[in-house]
Amino acid sequence: MASDYWRDKNDLLGRQVEADHVIKFVNQRVADRIRRGLPGSFVLNIDAKWGEGKTFFVNGVRSELEANGHPAILIDAWRDDFSGDPLTAVVAEFDRFLDQYKSKDRSVRVRVAAAGKNVRRNAGKLSLLMGKGVAKRVSHYVVGEVSEEIAGLISNVVPADVNTKTTIDDASSAVLEMSNTAIDKYAANKLKQFSEAKVSLANFRQSLEQAVKALAAGGLKPPFFILIDELDRCRPTYAIEMLERIKHLFDAKNVVFILSTDTAQLSNAIRAVYGNDFDSRHYLTRFFDRSYMLASPDRRQMIKWLVANSDMDPQKIRTDTDLSVVQIVDSVSDHYKLDLRQMDKAVDLLATIATVWDSNAQVEIALIYPMIAAFLSGNPLSNPQQIWNAFHYESSPKNFAPLHISKVNIGAVFEKVFSWRTVSLGQIVNEISSDYNAVHNGPQPTRIAYKIIQSEIDAVRVGDAMPAISSYADRVRMAGRFRSAVV
Structure with a gap:
């Protein structure tokens, strides 16, 4: 049975086919692991x-x-990383699912409720035992960074005649001397904690498996899928802890984790924690049974949809370059290496500019879209040189080449139109009248520039008005600020 999600969300990237492929693959792998008697989850x-x-x-x-x-x-890992404990984030979502599960069969409801209670109980025990042992805190009092909580913990493993608080306060430059008896007691406590943790871990995994079985008795098909998104956007330490929890705690039969990551970005984040020489790519392979590379999106198909579904007023935009809107957006976006989200923002900025456009002349997309793309790429468009840079790129050290859209030298077109930014349309009319040969027989960029300005002159018909190109950069910046304020 197909979900309506893909139709409702306009699956222009063809992701439904990939989703079906991924689900079939995972189900087959899980079934194969169970058939072969292999324990654990699949990631x-x-x-x-x-x-x-x-x-x-x-x-x-x-x-x-x-x-x-x-x-x-x-689970949105980025949303939940404030908690500092990935175990809690995952168990809370798992528990919510069990709590909301409905079945007409009372015995199934009771079984699922009992399974949920066991998961919560075992997760709670495991959480208490993890990260709260004295071992993690001994280093703090040795170097003198002590809290009341640590003082209480140490009091259980030092002789009764030692003033713990005083000793700790004085420990900034000396290690606390402990008797053999105290050390033995400390070691015994740690071994006990370790044994309790192993039992709790086994109980936790078993409770997960029992919960999946209870849901299967109610008609749901195993395995249980836990999808985790935005892991690469989390704090590096939280991302590492999440991976560790998945690998070591949730390693239960009929449990599947599907993580979505920019793996290269996640690798860089992990390297920031462990050092530049750390092989973070190899480290990540410890946690994944398989990785699947999403197919690169069809940029042009996506652009067609973005333009068609934007709030752009078609009466406010035009192009005199014989290029289509899609060609311009596609070529310029590719030049600036805009990803899908940035292209979405770029088209939205264009729509915003068109919405408030108050001139009778239409916006020339071939001249304003490169400014939008440059702005989203970090060019503030604050002065003529920065605006010029939006239409040129460094082809070699200290050598700049004009931007081309298909076979149109849009950089040269811009240079001609931009040269008129400080003169009135009336003055430009006089130039056109006196230079018939250039207007009709000049190089392609010159002819296109005259065509653009002539369209504006015909629409405005006000001799002392300034060309629209003089306001393009300001309008891009204002639209950009407006978008930032509402996102």
């Missing part, structure tokens, strides 16, 4: 660059899973 990494639709994809996968009777939850 799939969905790899794509930022802005290529990972969130759209995982939401579609979740919808497809639900439509086909699989239990599935989706």
Whole structure:
């Protein structure tokens, strides 16, 4: 059964086919692992660059899973990384799913509720034992960074006649001397904690498996899918902890994790924690059973949809370059290496400019879109040189070449039109009248420039008005500020 998600969300990137392929692959792999008696969960990494639709994809996968009777939850890791504890984030979402599960069969409801209670209880025990042992805190009092909580912990492993608080306060330059008896007691406590953690971990994994079985008894198809999005946007330490929790704690039968990451970006973040020489790519392979590279999106198809579904008033825009709007947006976006999200922003900026455009002359897309793309790429367009830079690029050290859109030298067109920015349309009319040969027989960029300005003259018919090109950069900046204020 297909989900309506892809139709409702206009799946122009063709992600539904990939989602079906991924789901079939994972189900087959899980079934194969169970048949072979292999323990543990299955972890799939969905790899794509930022802005290529990972969130759209995982939401579609979740919808497809639900439509086909699989239990599935989706966790926004970036939203939850404030908690500092990935275990809590995952268990909370898992528990919410169990709590909201409905069945007509009372025995199934009771079984699912009991399974949820066991998951919560075991997760709570595990959380208390993880990261709260004295071992993680001994280093603090050795160097003198002590809290009341640590003082209380140490009091359990030092002789009764030692003033713990005083000793700790004085420990900034000396290590606390402990008797053999105290050390033995400390070691015994640590071994006990370790044994308790192993038992709690086994109980936690078992409770997960029992929860999946309870849901299967109610008609849902195993495995249980846990999708985690935006992991590469999290704090590096949180991302690492999430991966560690998935690998070591949730390694239970009939549990599947699907992570969406920009794996290169995640690798860089991990390297920032462990050092530039750390092999973070190899480190990540420890956590993933497989990685799937999302297909690169069809840029032109996406642009067609963005333009068609924008709020752009077609009466406010035009081009005298014999190029289509899609050609211009596609070529310039490619030149500036805009990803899908940036192209979405660029088209939205163009629509915003068109919405408030108050001149009878239409906006020339071939001249304003390169400014928009440059602005989104970090060019503030604050002076003539920066505006000129939007239409030129460094082809070699200290050598600049004009931007081309298809076979149109748009950089040269810009230079001619921009040269008129400080003179009135009436003065330009006089120039056109006195230079018939250049207007009709000059180089292609010159002819296009005259055609653009003539369209403006015909629309405005005010001799002392200034060319629209003189305001383009200001309008891009204002539209950009407006967008920033409402996002």
